[in-house]
Amino acid sequence: MSTTSPHGPDHGQQPPERVKLLVANRREDIERAEKGLLSGLERHAFPEAAVFAVRLAIEEALVNAFKHGHHGMPPETPVTFSYSLTRDRVQIDIEDQGPGFTPEDVRDPTLDENLDIPNGRGLLLMRAYMESVEYLGKGNHVRMVYVKPAQG
Amino acid sequence: MPSSGSSRLRVKKHNDVTEVEFIDRNILDEANIHQIREEIMGLIEASASPRLLVSFASVDHMSSAALGAMISINNAVKIKKGQLRLANIDPQIYEVFKITKLDKLFQIHDSTDSAMKSFQ
Numbered sequence: 001m002s003t004t005s006p007h008g009p010d011h012g013q014q015p016p017e018r019v020k021l022l023v024a025n026r027r028e029d030i031e032r033a034e035k036g037l038l039s040g041l042e043r044h045a046f047p048e049a050a051v052f053a054v055r056l057a058i059e060e061a062l063v064n065a066f067k068h069g070h071h072g073m074p075p076e077t078p079v080t081f082s083y084s085l086t087r088d089r090v091q092i093d094i095e096d097q098g099p100g101f102t103p104e105d106v107r108d109p110t111l112d113e114n115l116d117i118p119n120g121r122g123l124l125l126m127r128a129y130m131e132s133v134e135y136l137g138k139g140n141h142v143r144m145v146y147v148k149p150a151q152g
Numbered sequence: 153m154p155s156s157g158s159s160r161l162r163v164k165k166h167n168d169v170t171e172v173e174f175i176d177r178n179i180l181d182e183a184n185i186h187q188i189r190e191e192i193m194g195l196i197e198a199s200a201s202p203r204l205l206v207s208f209a210s211v212d213h214m215s216s217a218a219l220g221a222m223i224s225i226n227n228a229v230k231i232k233k234g235q236l237r238l239a240n241i242d243p244q245i246y247e248v249f250k251i252t253k254l255d256k257l258f259q260i261h262d263s264t265d266s267a268m269k270s271f272q
Binding site: 027049052055056059060063109110112115116117118119121122124125128 | 181213216220221224227251254
């Protein structure tokens with residue numbers, strides 16, 4: 001249970017927890033990376049819905065990085081996974097070694113005519129669950145931010 | 153089909169309806185999703201007019217790749233003029249179906265009972 005101040009977030013009281021890892025396309029690697037961040041969220045009393053949201057967004061971003069970003073590259077090619085966590089916000093950066101992509105080129109999977117196409121929903125879910133999702137550089141680096149909802 | 157490893161599904165037959173329940177709590181791993189898809193596709197292929205009920209009772213997390221597998225399964229059932237029902241979806245997972253508008257594509261029921269009664 002949290003015993004934090006009832007007077008709202010006191011920004012800047014503690015430096016953010018920063019972690020940077022290389023993650024290969026193996027379940028153990030992915031889960032190890034997730035586990036550190038998700039337990040950090042729990043430690044900072046983020047609600048269960050936040051843990052669900054962040055986990056889903058990381059899974060989707062990693063699938064995009066490995067499947068599309070690293071398409072045709074050796075399967076062991078790692079992505080850089082990093083995050084910066086404070087008591088009310090987390091920023092997650094995932095950078096692959098691929099050529100990058102243009103998010104505007106992704107078709108809208110929610111249109112009736114696209115509903116029965118099996119792929120292309122990852123970015124939609126990332127955007128739905130995160131406060132912000134942006135592609136940096138040549139489009140091989142995604143930055144996602146989740147903000148803890150106000151209490152209530 | 154994968155040559156080794158146990159099934160990722162619990163399969164029960166109720167007359168002409170096949171009920172499939174996921175064993176995994178997390179349907180995230182690419183290889184697991186592939187195996188699930190292939191196992192269910194096998195059940196569809198084995199039936200002239202598949203009536204399939206998929207229960208999500210034990211599922212806590214699933215990714216868009218798992219949704220994709222469910223869409224492929226739905227497409228395969230449709231080709232055979234069969235019927236597919238989903239049931240027992242946790243509210244957090246149901247939200248994923250709503251965001252993606254897949255709640256319009258699938259027939260989703262609160263319980264296996266109501267799903268079972270909906271087969272024609």
